Amino acid sequence: MTNDVTETADKTPAKEPETTTGTRIYRPLTDIVETSDGVTLMLEMPGVAAEDVDLILEQRVLTIRGKVHPTRPEKLQPTYAEYGEGDYERAFTLSDDFDPDKIDAAVANGVLRVTLPRAAEAKPRKIAVKAS
Amino acid sequence: MLYPFHTGRRDPFALMQSLLGDLNRATPTRTAQPSFPAINVWQGDDAVAITAELPGVDPGDIDISVKDNVLTLSGESKVPDVPEGSRWHRNERRYGKFTRALHLPFAASDDKVEARMANGVLRIVIGRPDEDKPKKIEIKAA
Numbered sequence: 001m002t003n004d005v006t007e008t009a010d011k012t013p014a015k016e017p018e019t020t021t022g023t024r025i026y027r028p029l030t031d032i033v034e035t036s037d038g039v040t041l042m043l044e045m046p047g048v049a050a051e052d053v054d055l056i057l058e059q060r061v062l063t064i065r066g067k068v069h070p071t072r073p074e075k076l077q078p079t080y081a082e083y084g085e086g087d088y089e090r091a092f093t094l095s096d097d098f099d100p101d102k103i104d105a106a107v108a109n110g111v112l113r114v115t116l117p118r119a120a121e122a123k124p125r126k127i128a129v130k131a132s
Numbered sequence: 133m134l135y136p137f138h139t140g141r142r143d144p145f146a147l148m149q150s151l152l153g154d155l156n157r158a159t160p161t162r163t164a165q166p167s168f169p170a171i172n173v174w175q176g177d178d179a180v181a182i183t184a185e186l187p188g189v190d191p192g193d194i195d196i197s198v199k200d201n202v203l204t205l206s207g208e209s210k211v212p213d214v215p216e217g218s219r220w221h222r223n224e225r226r227y228g229k230f231t232r233a234l235h236l237p238f239a240a241s242d243d244k245v246e247a248r249m250a251n252g253v254l255r256i257v258i259g260r261p262d263e264d265k266p267k268k269i270e271i272k273a274a
Contacts, residue, residue: 032222033214042212044187044225046252071253073181076174083170083185110187110252111212 024086028066028112038098038117045088046110047071053112057100063091066112097121168230169205169254178265180236180258187252188212188225196247196256201239203258206231238264 028043045053048066056063066088099119106113174181184205186194194207211227236258244259 029224030222031212031220031225034219034221035215036217039221040214040218042188042225044252046185046187049251069251071172071183071250071255073174073179073183073255073257076176076179076181078172079175080171080173082172107251109189109191109249110185113212 023068024084025089026084026086027090028064028088030090038115041092041112041114041116043088043090043112043114044110045107045112047085048088048107048110048112050107053105053107055103055105055114057094057103060094060096061091062094062103062114062116063089064112064114065089167232168226169232171232171234173234175237178260180238180260182234182256182258184254184256185252186249186254189252191249191254194247194249194254196245198236198240198242198245198258201236202233203236203240203245203256204231204233205254205256 028045030044031042033040033042043064043066045066045068047068047070049069052067052069054063054065054067056065068085068087070085094116097119098116102117104115104117169184169186171182171184174183182203182205186207186209189207189209193210194205197204206229208229209227238260240258241261244261245256246259247254247256249255
């Protein structure tokens with residue numbers, strides 16, 4: 001873990017060149033943490049509200065899309081831009097042992113947190129050894 | 133480099149200037165490091181607005197101060213709480229303290245600065261003080 005924040009978050013444009021809405025698509029920077037219950041994904045999606053996030057799980061592929069609300073101060077002209085705004089899209093292939101009904105997602109301060117609990121039968125079980 | 137706004141731009145010189153600015157930044161002689169957070173600047177006759185993307189940063193962890201014509205934006209992006217004994221599979225996001233100072237085109241007073249945070253995007257609007265606004269001078273008949 002570094003303590004310095006010196007780099008600009010590199011918003012990498014996704015491979016797909018064009019969208020129907022005409023906006024750019026970015027690949028959200030993601031942290032993935034494995035906890036005892038499952039896996040937590042944290043995706044940076046600044047400008048995306050909770051109701052504009054779509055999560056689709058299809059054939060083990062979890063596709064996450066976020067629609068951005070562009071920030072446009074009224075009556076002002078843009079004069080300098082370091083970052084661009086656009087929608088977000090990223091897909092993850094999951095292993096088989098997640099319970100699709102228990103996937104949970106929440107947005108806070110522009111970060112989407114997806115928790116994927118492992119299915120009960122996939123959790124490690126300790127097998128007692130009996131003395132014979 | 134992205135120019136998402138330039139399609140509707142009215143001032144061709146501003147575009148040229150911003151292109152030159154990118155060129156300057158790209159030249160290796162300048163050891164300019166990309167700074168965090170990335171900002172966009174908006175200007176009008178009566179105000180300047182600065183927007184910054186700060187995903188995952190709590191509004192309480194951001195400090196904004198204005199002294200004369202320098203606006204300082206600092207804060208800390210904290211590492212998210214994860215249960216003890218968790219393993220990190222991937223760490224693309226960055227955490228830590230940040231600070232950025234910007235020169236404003238005019239000296240701002242504190243009561244004309246307004247900051248709002250929505251969905252991880254910070255927006256600071258700085259109103260131009262009345263005494264700083266250009267005055268129209270009437271020409272009197274001699």
